[in-house]
Amino acid sequence: MNIVLLGSPASGKGTQAEILSKKFNLFHLSTGDIARKLAETDPRIKEIINSGKLIPPEEITMHVLDFLENKKPDLRDILFEGFPRFISQYEALDNFLKSKGDDIDVVISLEVPMDVAIKRISARWMCSGCGEIFNTESKPPKSFGVCDKCSGTLVQRDDDKPEAIKTRFEYYLQNTKELIDYADVKGNLTKVNGDRPIEEIAKDLEEIVRKAKEDDQN
Numbered sequence: 397m398n399i400v401l402l403g404s405p406a407s408g409k410g411t412q413a414e415i416l417s418k419k420f421n422l423f424h425l426s427t428g429d430i431a432r433k434l435a436e437t438d439p440r441i442k443e444i445i446n447s448g449k450l451i452p453p454e455e456i457t458m459h460v461l462d463f464l465e466n467k468k469p470d471l472r473d474i475l476f477e478g479f480p481r482f483i484s485q486y487e488a489l490d491n492f493l494k495s496k497g498d499d500i501d502v503v504i505s506l507e508v509p510m511d512v513a514i515k516r517i518s519a520r521w522m523c524s525g526c527g528e529i530f531n532t533e534s535k536p537p538k539s540f541g542v543c544d545k546c547s548g549t550l551v552q553r554d555d556d557k558p559e560a561i562k563t564r565f566e567y568y569l570q571n572t573k574e575l576i577d578y579a580d581v582k583g584n585l586t587k588v589n590g591d592r593p594i595e596e597i598a599k600d601l602e603e604i605v606r607k608a609k610e611d612d613q614n
């Protein structure tokens with residue numbers, strides 16, 4: 397069973413993807429993580445990410461398919477976070493999975509109003525040492541500006557800075573909304589209100605995945 401988790405920047409999709417993948421033993425594929433890894437050695441990608449833009453759709457698709465062939469060749473029980481973001485990426489993934497006898501079973505869109513997401517982003521801090529994410533409102537560090545895990549310094553991600561956030565939202569509104577409508581027409585989309593406590597959202601997502609798993613087994 398394969399799941400796609402969509403959502404705007406700061407919709408909470410990373411947090412929920414982590415909870416869901418642990419709960420159902422899913423392979424968590426985050427294209428944000430793949431992109432950040434590529435950025436370590438590719439200044440062009442680093443500049444794209446830091447400015448809040450998207451990597452050309454076919455380029456990241458190629459990296460995702462390569463990644464799958466290497467790390468998850470059975471193509472089963474994968475939770476895709478941040479991919480696909482374009483209809484063309486959805487079709488490429490769908491065709492790839494189908495060619496290997498598998499499918500995209502569920503698409504979940506985690507929805508939050510833009511003002512809520514922007515407020516969340518401004519409260520988000522990342523450890524410059526280990527990458528752990530904190531939020532001064534929902535997950536504050538024990539000591540201001542210091543990582544609980546490794547004592548590293550907490551910084552704001554470049555793509556969480558105001559100019560980049562604006563660009564990220566523009567891309568989301570242009571491309572991902574189009575994809576959400578497309579998945580809706582296909583009939584495998586569930587929209588979930590992401591403007592609630594983490595545990596409440598996690599419970600709803602768990603239910604959706606549990607049901608999809610049952611359908612998949614029947």
Ligand code: AMP
Nearest residue numbers: 427428431445449450451456478479481
């Ligand atoms: P995220 O952590 O999901 O917000 O992703 C961080 C950055 O990685 C994005 O702003 C893009 O530059 C890049 N990225 C992630 N997923 C995709 C995708 N599906 N298509 C194009 N670029 C992507």
